[in-house]
Amino acid sequence: MQFWIIQFLNSLALGGLLFLLSSGFSLIFGLMRLANLTHGAFFMVGAYIGASLLRQRVVGMDLWLAALLAGIALAALGGLLERLVLRRLAGNSLGQVLVTLGVAFILSDACLLVWGGDPIPVPTPRALARPIFFAGLAFPTYRLVVIVVSVVVAVGLHALLERTRIGAMIRAGVDDMPIARAVGIRVSRLFTAVFCLGAGLAGAAGVLGGPIFSAYPGLDADMLPLALIVVILGGVGSLAGAFVGSFIIGAIYTFGSTLFPDLAYFILFLPMIVVIAYRPEGLFGRIAA
Amino acid sequence: MSRASLILALTALVALALLPFYAGEYFINLASQILIAAIFASSLNLLVGYGGLTSLGHAAFVGVSAYVFAWLTTHAGAGPAVAAAAALVGATIVACVFGLVALRATGLGFLMITLAFSQILWGLAYRWASVTNGDNGISGIPRFSPFGLSLDGAAAFYWFTLALCVIAFAAIAAFASSAFGAALRGTRDEPRRMAALGHDVRLIRWITFVYAGFWAGVAGLLYVNYNKFIHPSAMSITNSAEGLLAVIAGGSGTLAGPIVGATLIMLLKNYVSAYVERWNMLLGFVFVAIVLIAPDGVIPGLRRAAARIRGGRK
Amino acid sequence: MTTPALFIDNLHKRFGGLPATRDVTMRVAQGERRLVIGPNGAGKTTLFNQITGDIAPTSGAIYLFGADVTRLSPAQRAHRGIARTYQIITLFQKDTLEHNVMLALLGLSRRRFDILRPLSRFPDMRAAAREALALVGLDGAADRTVSALAYGEKRRLEIALALAQKPKLLLLDEPMAGLSLEERKSVKSLIASIPRTTTLVMIEHDMDTALDLADAVTLLHYGKVLVDGSPQAVISDPQTREVYLGV
16 A cells, blocks of 8 residues: 555656656647657756756755756756747748757757766655654655646636736737738747747756756656657647646656556557547647647 | 769779779779768768758668568578568558658757667667677678579679669669759758748658668668678667768769768778778768868869869850 | 539638637539639638638538548549649749649649659640740740749749649639739630549639629628628628628
8 A cells, every 4th residue: 555655746746847847848838839859858858957956055945946947947958948049940940840950969968068977866855754654554755846836837828828918918929920020020039938848847856856867968868758648648839738748647657657667658658549549639638730 | 963973873883894804803892882982971961961861870771671681581581582572561651651750840850869779779779689689790691692592692682782872873863853852852941931832741751761762772781691690789789870970071962972972981981990990980080171171062062163274264 | 413522511710719610511513613702801712711721610621523522632633633823822933834834734643653754854744834825825934033023924833733634623713803903814824724534613802803703702790701692792782792792
């Protein structure tokens, strides 16, 4: 029982982190028709920044502040990438995807250069390190907090999209870009804003995932395909799709790893094949990827 | 093929065939690696250049073929000939299945699905240690010895690779220039019109995907025989991306382009990596540079320049 | 009564909540030349796309010479004898005119699966392609690339691709759109010369030119068939005057 509870919370925590990662990917794709293959690297760079900040024992530095700072740093990095490079390739979606892949290689190797090849553990905040005991069972506190944070972010993003002016503009852009342009939405700024938001979320998610995964070379290559599968599953441009897809993949991956440790990766095929075969636009998508 | 390019190709072939007589072992081995990379890039070019289907997972077929060969020869006691046949069958079957799913999409969707697929196989190679030996890889793989000839020497292996390479290029070139290849280019340019004209667009793409997967499997077979070792990184996104970069840098949709591109990239990899161990970073920079500066590749770029010079003379 | 070439039975198509085709029933006899008219957004091209299989109807059925083709793919329908042209020119821009027509011929030939021999090895197909180009007066331009053609020539090539296939049912989507008066006349005589073994359905805005080509006219409005009958009957119908001629 204890074992399954922990597995269940692990799967939800992974799902939450995947949501932080894939919601940005999905919004960027939906709005800009841009498959940002740098997204896994953003996550990894975030994890390394978090690890460094926390290990430096800067006074008053805690995980949340580190996540915030990493988020801001990656939002800035994402903004630069979008403004300086991707902007030049507007309309050339293949060129854009290749550039993001190139930048992903550069970032990944830069991390190796700066932080070396050994995994760097990220300490769990002391206050959250002890499990909560309830009804004679232990619940890992940090994972509960990650789940709560991801749900709070999901609610926040939903509110941003549905309740604010900028959200309305993003939705208009996802649904019909020419119309959005025609009604006077400043698409260029919107692109930068959404790209920064997505990059920032990925960076912050890297820090929050730190105590669970730690920071290691190859973290980017582990996370990117999971985010891709979430988006393929949930449908591009859909927040609800990213949310549901994240928790489905989190559960399949976690329980798959427990029950069939050799084949966990392979099991990820199954939901993907089923969805692509019967609903190529994804569970919640309106446009085919 | 024009007369000039035919003469050029034959001259190059003779020069390549005689290479072991005038080059040292290091260069012979480098040439073998270039030929293998060229087969891989040429097979990918069928999808990217002729079909307009940008795959970021083509290394998966190299990996499947290599792992099947490695496992059968080291664990199952199969002879190299049987293992080689099984490896190609394996790569082709995986291509059949992948193609069915991935070709539900085109464009970025196709790219994302092929990437996800190959990453799943890559992850499987790491985790399924009971079969793949995980991160340690499978070593001690014997080279095949066709008709009893040992390929353990650098020159012997090189000649064998060259022979297979010629067959592969001939087969890929024939495919691309055939009536089917014309239809394939049609589906790249105007898929809707092609369907209305009676062409089975999905079927055309699927056949191409499987054919390209088969030849990538041939490249994988040579790869594992060359290295006598296989590691999950053979299927990594870096390898798929190297192939794609070779296609684009050389000029996609041209027969010679991927060969030129593969040569450039392998030379770069070998020489630069000798000084700095930052191949991934360099690969990344080359990607960005090619897309921003020479998006249609080196060969069309050179051809444009040549035309300009010729035009200037007139 | 013989089987109609095209029988559309109670066809409905909704995009999201918006109906694009509403309860369309149409019968086109073999050898007939039918003109489909209607204001912009009336659902004419959407109807064509359902006949060719590019779009699946929400409900209803389409019969080609008595056979239900509703579930067939566009390629399968092409093999059953449907050919079409596009309102927005859809040609292989980088290739020669001859190559364009050969792709049309290849679509219906088993040779499309020949992975060894190039198109240049099929002289009979090449001759047929030149013949089709001659029909539209483009045989002199066979070796030029499409992108080098004038707009009016591209319109004629659109028709050549369809005619090369010797279709049983030919759908022409605004074949005269954007043409000068002179060019329209030549396209008109080209269409008039299509043998009666090919049944013709044509969308065209230029009523002055198209009307006397037609045996019958169908007026679509908001996805519905409003009036259906002989050219004179449709023209003089008050509903036509109201919605289409704006009188």
